[in-house]
Amino acid sequence: MGKTADLTTVQKMTIDTLKKEGKTQKVIAKEVGCSQSSVSKHINREAKGRKRCGRKECTSKRDKRALERIVKQNRFKNVGEIHKEWTVAGVSASRSTTHRRMQDMGFSCRIPRVKPLLNKRQRQKRLAWAQDKKDWTAAEWSKVMFSDESKFCISFGNQGPRVWRKTGEAQNPRCLKSSVKFPQSVMVWGAMSSAAVGPLCFLRSRVNAAVYQEVLEHFMLPAADQLYGGDDFIFQHDLAPAHSAKSTSTWFKDHGIPLLDWPANSPDLNPIENLWGIVKRKMRDDRPNNAEELKATIKATWALITPEECNRMVDSMPRRIAAAIQAKGAATKY
Numbered sequence: 001m002g003k004t005a006d007l008t009t010v011q012k013m014t015i016d017t018l019k020k021e022g023k024t025q026k027v028i029a030k031e032v033g034c035s036q037s038s039v040s041k042h043i044n045r046e047a048k049g050r051k052r053c054g055r056k057e058c059t060s061k062r063d064k065r066a067l068e069r070i071v072k073q074n075r076f077k078n079v080g081e082i083h084k085e086w087t088v089a090g091v092s093a094s095r096s097t098t099h100r101r102m103q104d105m106g107f108s109c110r111i112p113r114v115k116p117l118l119n120k121r122q123r124q125k126r127l128a129w130a131q132d133k134k135d136w137t138a139a140e141w142s143k144v145m146f147s148d149e150s151k152f153c154i155s156f157g158n159q160g161p162r163v164w165r166k167t168g169e170a171q172n173p174r175c176l177k178s179s180v181k182f183p184q185s186v187m188v189w190g191a192m193s194s195a196a197v198g199p200l201c202f203l204r205s206r207v208n209a210a211v212y213q214e215v216l217e218h219f220m221l222p223a224a225d226q227l228y229g230g231d232d233f234i235f236q237h238d239l240a241p242a243h244s245a246k247s248t249s250t251w252f253k254d255h256g257i258p259l260l261d262w263p264a265n266s267p268d269l270n271p272i273e274n275l276w277g278i279v280k281r282k283m284r285d286d287r288p289n290n291a292e293e294l295k296a297t298i299k300a301t302w303a304l305i306t307p308e309e310c311n312r313m314v315d316s317m318p319r320r321i322a323a324a325i326q327a328k329g330a331a332t333k334y
Contacts, residue, residue: 195311
């Protein structure tokens with residue numbers, strides 16, 4: 001990190017821009033993500049008009065344009081596949097050179113965000129729903145009880161923490177991460193309002209209409225009493241088969257509970273999805289050994305969610321709806 005030669009083209013351009021804005025070298029180094037000495041050497045080198053010493057680049061501008069086209073054709077290829085395709089195109093370069101050129105272009109390998117796949121009809125319905133709700137106020141959204149189910153596994157896959165170790169400690173038990181072929185998991189139902197979260201329900205079997213109505217009876221109604229007291233509220237759930245069954249609709253009518261109409265395949269519009277994400281991120285450092293320990297960890301982490309977090313999530317509904325309208329019904333960043 002301390003060498004000027006390690007700076008990418010994007011970093012160098014950023015340093016030049018921030019220098020023109022009058023930023024100090026310390027601030028520039030922090031924003032660019034390199035050492036202050038690297039910033040200083042680059043600025044001094046530019047001021048003296050000196051160019052980088054060493055061997056001339058083996059790739060031309062035309063080669064770089066070809067590489068960029070290859071990357072953009074399929075952004076999910078690994079470096080080896082991209083390098084092979086680039087060499088087939090007639091470029092003589094090593095795999096490490098391919099990787100450096102990609103970094104110089106500003107490409108970084110990241111975990112892709114997940115968005116629901118929507119067909120044209122679903123996008124149209126989402127857009128119509130968003131336009132219908134665009135004028136709802138924060139007070140109106142505070143009357144909505146949001147609900148959802150989520151799956152928690154003992155192993156969180158590649159999203160888990162890294163480990164610091166020395167040479168020869170690869171098999172040290174303190175440096176190993178437990179892995180099973182079919183990890184134990186639990187399915188959880190939860191609900192929230194703008195004021196707080198409700199009690200969790202751990203589902204023991206596949207959720208059909210009868211099981212879901214038991215959840216509503218023994219967990220949703222107590223949650224409503226806890227979150228709203230005797231005040232009116234609107235209940236939200238997605239269009240899962242158990243939720244949209246005729247017997248479930250009859251259950252809500254018999255109990256006099258109004259439902260919020262909800263577009264299909266729209267987890268990005270539901271603020272409780274963000275709470276599930278918060279819980280799973282907080283659980284990354286925990287290592288439950290079985291399903292019972294996993295349940296206890298989930299309950300403890302869920303209980304740490306503050307009213308401020310809930311209020312912030314529900315307050316984001318106008319922004320979610322505005323984003324859905326701007327995207328013409330397509331999935332959004334939420």
